[in-house]
Amino acid sequence: MDGVFTVKSAYHLAVTLDRRRGRWKARADLMDRASWIRLWEANIPPKLKVFVWQIFNRILPTTEALLERRILVLPRCPVCWEGTESLEHLFLDCRVARELWGAADLEHIGEGLPRSSFPLFLKKVLALIHQPTLFLAVVAILWRISRSRNWVVFECKQYSVAALMRQFLQQYEEWVRLPVDTPGMAPVVPETDFPTQEGVPGLICGWDGATRRGSHSAGGVVLMGPNREIHMANGFQFPVIDDPLVVELLALREAVRWCLGQGLSCVQFEGDAKVVIDKIRRAEDRDGRVGTVLEEVLQYFDRTPGFSVRFIGRRVNRVAHLVARKALSLYPASSRYFDYQTWLNSRV
Structure with a gap:
């Protein structure tokens, strides 16, 4: 359908972008089709799905990405000023990001995984998560970190970690109560006695x-x-x-x-x-x-x-x-x- 961003269109657009950049074979962090399907069928708001898609295609406007596109910006993280802002720095190494992960009690997520490439790190983290609420919490934290960065850059506003945490909890509570828009795959249960009475389609x-x-x-x-x-x-x-x-x-x-x-x-x-x-x-x-x-x-x-x-x-x-x-x-x-x-x- 026109105007609808589906699993298939997202996956093939990601492949096209990498081919155009000439690094199709070099991208180990590219999500496979099964991962895309799992992301697009997750019970999270559509804007979060697009947001994760942007992370995996490295199209978020970090200072590193802007410099690669020959856009003149200060080569510093606008939040902590402690290095060039890359995806790895923004979501893992920035002071605000570290404190927010700790306040949400999610700093243990991804322990032992290589952090040289954040898309690859996130791909492995999401593959290890089997609880829908934890999946939502991780993506919501990433969303809150990105939003706080945009507030600093575009509105010259910087909130404390406590305020960001309150905003995260409030939004998480709203998102976790969202109705499931598509029936999920129910767990397989052991074979039991089937209700096969005549006239009762059990x-x-x-x-x-x-x-x-x-x-x-x-x-x-x-x-x-x-x-x-x-x-x-x-x-x-x-x-x-x-x-x-x-x-x-x-x-x-x-x-x-x-x-x-x-x-x-x-x-x-x-x-x-x-x-x-x-x-x-x-x-x-x-x-x-x-x-x-x-x-x-x-x-x-x-x-x-x-x-x-x-x-x-x-x-x-x-x-x-x-x-x-x-x-x-x-x-x-x-x-x-x-x-x-x-x-x-x-x-x-």
């Missing part, structure tokens, strides 16, 4: 397909409880199929077979392929290019009254999409014995 099965043009295709299914907690997951690989519609139907067929193999008779299937779902509801195109697979899926639904299907958006169905992409990446090795449950736990 289980949800998300499915999705993925294809690599001219190579192969795959599907992913995720079995969830009423609160969308993940019970099980599995992936399937298909022959070379370039038609996304057929791949989505095959993924749904395998999801239905998988649920029947688990002894389930009351499941609501959720997918982001609206065309496929419409065809199933209308029972149309039985003799078309997808007729054979569609006919088989319709027979499963006709024989099992407890099965239903509904459309959801891609962002809601992202867990099944991740499983499908993982099954696709395992080719040519078989994904049959891959432990998707352990892999999903590592992604939480």
Whole structure:
């Protein structure tokens, strides 16, 4: 969509910037795609996501960056006047930054990690953090340090560390109460007794397909409880199929077979392929290019009254999409014995 800054656009813009600067191969601190996805799906305000993106691309207007662009400025940190202001100095070595990290009781974050490159340091720190509130606290501290620096430069105002800490706590409390704009990935729980009573759809099965043009295709299914907690997951690989519609139907067929193999008779299937779902509801195109697979899926639904299907958006169905992409990446090795449950736990 026009005007929307997505994970894909942020990642590719970062790659383009580094290629233009001629240091694509030299940048060890560039975030990989998985890190970008984790950042963009974190429950933090959008301006903080863009702010972290600016840090990793070294486009914050520090005195070091301005001098590199041949802009005449005083080669001193405007806050402490104890050296040239670089990203490393601004967020780690500046007196105000050190005191603010200590006041927030976060000075232990990143102990033992190399600090010669702040983007690389931050990349490793964020990769080690698994608590959403701690993730937000670290980014909020960085935001507060940058804001205090801008106040000094543009407004000639300098606040005490105690005042900055009060502002940090107030803003952190506001941000931590923000509603989650996208459903997060629920932790995988051990297999329990499934609610399979007739007429009571207690289980949800998300499915999705993925294809690599001219190579192969795959599907992913995720079995969830009423609160969308993940019970099980599995992936399937298909022959070379370039038609996304057929791949989505095959993924749904395998999801239905998988649920029947688990002894389930009351499941609501959720997918982001609206065309496929419409065809199933209308029972149309039985003799078309997808007729054979569609006919088989319709027979499963006709024989099992407890099965239903509904459309959801891609962002809601992202867990099944991740499983499908993982099954696709395992080719040519078989994904049959891959432990998707352990892999999903590592992604939480």
